[in-house]
Amino acid sequence: MPQPTLTAYNYLIAGYTKHGEVRESLNLVRRLVSCNEKPDGYTFSMILKASSSDQIISIGRAIGKEVHAQIVKSYVVVDDVLSTALVDSYVKSGRVDYARRVFDLMIEKDVVSSTSMISGYMRQGCVENAEHVFKKTIKKDVVVFNAMIEGYSKSVDTANKAIKVYISMQRLDFKPNMSTFASIIGACSLLSAFEVGQQVQGQLMKTNFATTIKMESALVDMYSKFGRIEDARKVFDEMPVKNVFSWTSMIDGYGKNGDPSEALALFNQMQNVYHVRPNHVTFLGAISACGHAGLVDKGLEIFEMMKKDYGMKPHMEHYACMVDLLGRAGRLNEALQFIMSISEKPNSDVWAALVNSCRIHGDVEMASIAANELFKISKDGSRSGAYVGLSNTLADAGRWDSVSDIRELMKTRNILKNMGSSWF
Incomplete structure (x- = not known):
C-alpha cells in the first residue's frame, strides 16, 4: 500500500497481537505515529492488550501509564472497550489503585473489567474490596465466579468461602469449567475437606475435563494432602499421560505421608524410565523424603544432582531442607558448615x-x-x-x-x- 490507512494499521496491529507477535505490533504503532497518523481508541486498546502480554510484562507498567497519558492528550473518546483494556493493563502491572480509578469512571461496568478488578484485589490480599466489586457486578458469568473462587482458594482463612461461591454459582445454573474445578480442588486441599473433595471429583467425572492432565494432577495433590495416599496413587496410575506436576504431587505425597522409600522409587522412575525432567519442587520433595528416611548421603547426592546434572540453582527452600536433613540425623556441625x-x-x-x-x-x-x-x-x-x-x-x-x-x-x-x- 503506497499510503496505509489507520484502519489498515489497526487490522495488522490486532493480527500481530492476537498471534503473540507483541513486539511487532508495537513496532507498527511506532510506524503509524511516525507517518503522522493519529491512533484512535481501537489502536490504544490493542497497545494496552499488547502491554499486558507475558512477553513484555516487565515494561508493561510503563507502557500502560504512557498510553493512558496519550489517550488523555489525544482527546480520544474513552468507551467501555478502551476502559476495560486500561483496567486490565493496570491490574496486570500491579497498579490496582490506578485500575480502580478508571473502573470507577466507567458508566457501565462490564463483567470483564469487574473480573480484572477482582483478580487484582485478590492477588494483593484485598478480599473485602474484591467482594464489594463482585456484589456490585449485576451481570455475572462463570469467569467472574472463578475469579472469586480462585482468590478465596489461596488462603486457608478464606477457602470455606470458595466452597460457598462454588455452590452458589451452580444454584444460579452456571456450569463449572476447568478453572473452576482446579480452584475448588485447591480449596478442598487447604481445608482437608475430604467429603467435599469427593463430591467435587464426582461432578468432575461427569465432564470432559476429567481425563485432562491438569485435573488428574490436581486430584493426586488433593488426595495426598488428605492423607489418602492410596486414592492418590489410584488416580495417578490411571492417568494415560503424566507430566512433571503429577509426578511431583505423587512423590511429595508419599514423602509427607510416611513412605519415603516409595517417594524415592518414583523419583528414580520418572527420570530413568519415563525420562521426565524434575523441577525445583520435585527435588524439594525428594530431598525431604530423604530427611524423613534418614538417608543423608542420598539427600546430598540428589542435591548435587540438581545442580550438576540439571543445572538448577537451589532456592532457599532447598537449603533449608538440606539443613533439616543433616540436622535430623544429628550432624549439626555439618549443617552449620553447610x-x-x-x-x-x-x-x-x-x-x-x-x-x-x-x-x-x-x-x-x-x-x-x-x-x-x-x-x-x-x-x-x-x-x-x-x-x-x-x-x-x-x-x-x-x-x-x-x-x-x-x-x-x-x-x-x-x-x-x-x-x-x-x-x-
Missing part, C-alpha cells in the same frame, strides 16, 4: 531448620548460635517459633535462668507464642 557455604545470605527458614534440629538433639550451644542469627533477621518477631524453640531447648537442658532471659526478651519485643488451633 549454611556457612551458601553463597547467598541464608534466610530465616534456613536458621529455623537448624534451631529445630538442635531442639531434637538437645544441643544448647548450637541452638543459641542459630537462634541469634535468626533473631537478627526476624527482629519483628515473625518467627516466634524460634524463640519458643530455643526456650524449650534450654528448658530440656535445665538452663532455667537462660529460659527466663528468653521469655523476658519475648516480652520486651512484644513477641507472642502462636496459639494452637484445631478444625474440631
Whole structure:
C-alpha cells in the first residue's frame, strides 16, 4: 500500500497481537505515529492488550501509564472497550489503585473489567474490596465466579468461602469449567475437606475435563494432602499421560505421608524410565523424603544432582531442607558448615531448620548460635517459633535462668507464642 490507512494499521496491529507477535505490533504503532497518523481508541486498546502480554510484562507498567497519558492528550473518546483494556493493563502491572480509578469512571461496568478488578484485589490480599466489586457486578458469568473462587482458594482463612461461591454459582445454573474445578480442588486441599473433595471429583467425572492432565494432577495433590495416599496413587496410575506436576504431587505425597522409600522409587522412575525432567519442587520433595528416611548421603547426592546434572540453582527452600536433613540425623556441625557455604545470605527458614534440629538433639550451644542469627533477621518477631524453640531447648537442658532471659526478651519485643488451633 503506497499510503496505509489507520484502519489498515489497526487490522495488522490486532493480527500481530492476537498471534503473540507483541513486539511487532508495537513496532507498527511506532510506524503509524511516525507517518503522522493519529491512533484512535481501537489502536490504544490493542497497545494496552499488547502491554499486558507475558512477553513484555516487565515494561508493561510503563507502557500502560504512557498510553493512558496519550489517550488523555489525544482527546480520544474513552468507551467501555478502551476502559476495560486500561483496567486490565493496570491490574496486570500491579497498579490496582490506578485500575480502580478508571473502573470507577466507567458508566457501565462490564463483567470483564469487574473480573480484572477482582483478580487484582485478590492477588494483593484485598478480599473485602474484591467482594464489594463482585456484589456490585449485576451481570455475572462463570469467569467472574472463578475469579472469586480462585482468590478465596489461596488462603486457608478464606477457602470455606470458595466452597460457598462454588455452590452458589451452580444454584444460579452456571456450569463449572476447568478453572473452576482446579480452584475448588485447591480449596478442598487447604481445608482437608475430604467429603467435599469427593463430591467435587464426582461432578468432575461427569465432564470432559476429567481425563485432562491438569485435573488428574490436581486430584493426586488433593488426595495426598488428605492423607489418602492410596486414592492418590489410584488416580495417578490411571492417568494415560503424566507430566512433571503429577509426578511431583505423587512423590511429595508419599514423602509427607510416611513412605519415603516409595517417594524415592518414583523419583528414580520418572527420570530413568519415563525420562521426565524434575523441577525445583520435585527435588524439594525428594530431598525431604530423604530427611524423613534418614538417608543423608542420598539427600546430598540428589542435591548435587540438581545442580550438576540439571543445572538448577537451589532456592532457599532447598537449603533449608538440606539443613533439616543433616540436622535430623544429628550432624549439626555439618549443617552449620553447610549454611556457612551458601553463597547467598541464608534466610530465616534456613536458621529455623537448624534451631529445630538442635531442639531434637538437645544441643544448647548450637541452638543459641542459630537462634541469634535468626533473631537478627526476624527482629519483628515473625518467627516466634524460634524463640519458643530455643526456650524449650534450654528448658530440656535445665538452663532455667537462660529460659527466663528468653521469655523476658519475648516480652520486651512484644513477641507472642502462636496459639494452637484445631478444625474440631
